Amino acid sequence: MIQFMNVFGIWLAAFFTISIFSFLYKDNPFYKFSEQVFVGLSAAYWLVYIIYSIMIPNLFAKLIADFSGNAILLIPATLGVMMLMRLHPRTQWLSRFPIAIMIGTTAGISMLRYMKSDILEQVTATMINPFAAPDTAGVIGNLLLIIGTITGVFFFYFSKKQDGIFKVPSKIGIYFLMISFGATFGYTVMARISLLIGRLEFLLKDWLHIIQ
Amino acid sequence: MKRSLPLIFAFVVGVIVLLSEFIPHRPFNQIVSTLEQWFMIISGFAILLGQISLIRMNTHKIYHRLPDWQYHLAGLLSFAMMLIFGLLWGMQETPGLLGSGAGIAAQLGSKPFDYLFTNAYMPLSATLFSLLAFFIASAAYRAFIIRGFESNLLMITAVIVIIGRTSIGTMLTGWLPESLEFWHIPNLADFIMEYPNSAAQRAILISAGLGIVGSSLRIILGIERSYLGGDK
Numbered sequence: 251m252i253q254f255m256n257v258f259g260i261w262l263a264a265f266f267t268i269s270i271f272s273f274l275y276k277d278n279p280f281y282k283f284s285e286q287v288f289v290g291l292s293a294a295y296w297l298v299y300i301i302y303s304i305m306i307p308n309l310f311a312k313l314i315a316d317f318s319g320n321a322i323l324l325i326p327a328t329l330g331v332m333m334l335m336r337l338h339p340r341t342q343w344l345s346r347f348p349i350a351i352m353i354g355t356t357a358g359i360s361m362l363r364y365m366k367s368d369i370l371e372q373v374t375a376t377m378i379n380p381f382a383a384p385d386t387a388g389v390i391g392n393l394l395l396i397i398g399t400i401t402g403v404f405f406f407y408f409s410k411k412q413d414g415i416f417k418v419p420s421k422i423g424i425y426f427l428m429i430s431f432g433a434t435f436g437y438t439v440m441a442r443i444s445l446l447i448g449r450l451e452f453l454l455k456d457w458l459h460i461i462q
Numbered sequence: 463m464k465r466s467l468p469l470i471f472a473f474v475v476g477v478i479v480l481l482s483e484f485i486p487h488r489p490f491n492q493i494v495s496t497l498e499q500w501f502m503i504i505s506g507f508a509i510l511l512g513q514i515s516l517i518r519m520n521t522h523k524i525y526h527r528l529p530d531w532q533y534h535l536a537g538l539l540s541f542a543m544m545l546i547f548g549l550l551w552g553m554q555e556t557p558g559l560l561g562s563g564a565g566i567a568a569q570l571g572s573k574p575f576d577y578l579f580t581n582a583y584m585p586l587s588a589t590l591f592s593l594l595a596f597f598i599a600s601a602a603y604r605a606f607i608i609r610g611f612e613s614n615l616l617m618i619t620a621v622i623v624i625i626g627r628t629s630i631g632t633m634l635t636g637w638l639p640e641s642l643e644f645w646h647i648p649n650l651a652d653f654i655m656e657y658p659n660s661a662a663q664r665a666i667l668i669s670a671g672l673g674i675v676g677s678s679l680r681i682i683l684g685i686e687r688s689y690l691g692g693d694k
Contacts, residue, residue, distance in 0.1 A: 251569045259571075259581035266582060270589040274596060282530060286537030288586040289516075294541045295583055297513050298548030298575065302556045304506045308499060326500035330507030336515060346468040346690050348504045353681055353689050354472030355501050358479025361678035368671030372664045387644055391657035398658055402665020423665065428612045430662030432619025433654055435602070440624060442595035448562070449592050 264457040267449055372399075398426035469684040476682035540582075545572035576589070619654060626651025 266287070269280040309327060312320040336345035345382035364411030376399045380392035405412075412420040454460045475497055482490040520541075522536040551563030553575045565572055570577045602620070605613050625631040631647035638646050644653070680686035 252571050255570045255577070262581045262583035266585045267573065267589045270586065272591060273593065279657035282533045283536050283585060285590075286533040287540040287582065288590060290537035290542075291544050291578065291583045291586065293513050294544030294548065296509060296580065297545060298553055300506050300509050301549075302553060304502050309503050309506075319575055322496075324504070325655075327501040329500070330504050330510075333504060333507045334511055334514070336511060337518070342691070343464045347471060348507070349613055349689055350468035351475055351497075352501055352508070354475035355479060355497050357472070357678035357681040358476040359498075361476075361480065361675050361682075362483050362549065363673040364674045364678075368667040369675070372549045372668050372671070376664060387653065391653060394600040394657045395661045395664075398661025399664045399668070402662050403668050406665065406669035424612060425615060426658055426662040426665070427657040428615040429654065430666075432616040433623045433659045435598075436620040436623030436627075439595065439598050439602070439620065440627060442592055442598055445588050445592035446595045449585070449589050458478065 260457055264453060267453060376400075394426075397422065402426050412416075464688075465690055468690060469687065473682055474680075474683055482684070513541075544575065544578055544583075547578060551575060553579075576604060622654060623651050 269284040272278055273281040285420050309323055313323055313327075329351060332344045333348040334345075335341035376396060378392060378396070380396060381389055382391045383392050399424035401419045403423075404416075404419045405427065410416070451461070455462070478490065478493050479497065482494040517538065520538045523534045524531045524538065538647055547557065550558045550560045551566060551573050552558035552561075553573065571608050572580065578665075602617065606617050625634065626648045631651065635646045678688065681689070
């Protein structure tokens, strides 16, 4: 039985793989079917994952083990139920309370976290002596790092129209951003190609046994 | 009350979280850890809300026999199957309502939930993302034919990074003498990643960080209210 299920699993995976690849030719029923199955499986996977990793250990297990000691957890549980009230038009307004608490908490945490890690630390890391590098490439690199950061930030300054003399640093900032997008693009291409190789390897090796 | 009370809630919790950073003593640190735990629990319900919404949308399409309803039925069935398997026999090491399902796991080779995950979810996910390789190639071609200075810069960087991170890069410029090692493609890719790319990433981080700080302040002070939705 276990051997049959293993083979069946491989055929199932091969069917879904080919069905998705069939979209390269054109949209077709096999692709549509696989796409919807993926949506369903994905939604259920995350739901089960949330139940076992968040809801049970943080809420239900604590309430079952010691209800009176953890009675305060009924507040987030009630807020959670109020969140579900969003589904009904009449009770929709009740969901504003849990959303407000979530948004308020997130805003407070984000404000501090981003202020420290994304602003202060990045600015500090840019305040370097460019000529302290051991070689010429390092000096040029450090200069590029400083110029690129300043001009890049300048480009994102939208409060004033960037024309005349202000257009120059903005343009330089765009060039640095393009280099960065190119590097990101390159990495994305490589990641997708490696996934593609993985799928082709599965089809040719595990399913068809053409390659070893 | 329907609008002003949530705004007060957001203000109070936001201020408490901010104060806790500057007063890391009781009761502020305790309140923040409690709020973070509540946040997780409410997020769990928020995800549940999303799933219920998905079920409602699919059910509506199936019930009214809207175009492609059959595929939505397949989606709904796969959702139900994965959910039931997960709830009954659990996932990985976690037992479900009926225990760990040792008997059924012996038949399948793994728990039903994990079996579906390995043989359906994983192949579908990997193939869908690998499909993007073709669309990225098409997008690259379109970007390349624009032939502007910026698009050329983007493409040249992408090519250097791709070649520099694979064995072909080492092969192509491996013959260069030591004095020209900077122009060795893998070194050039490293240089791009370390300096110009880092500079632009820093600019994005700083600018986005400033934006997030501003937005957070607007939310806490109640200036930004769009998350409350309509006036119903």
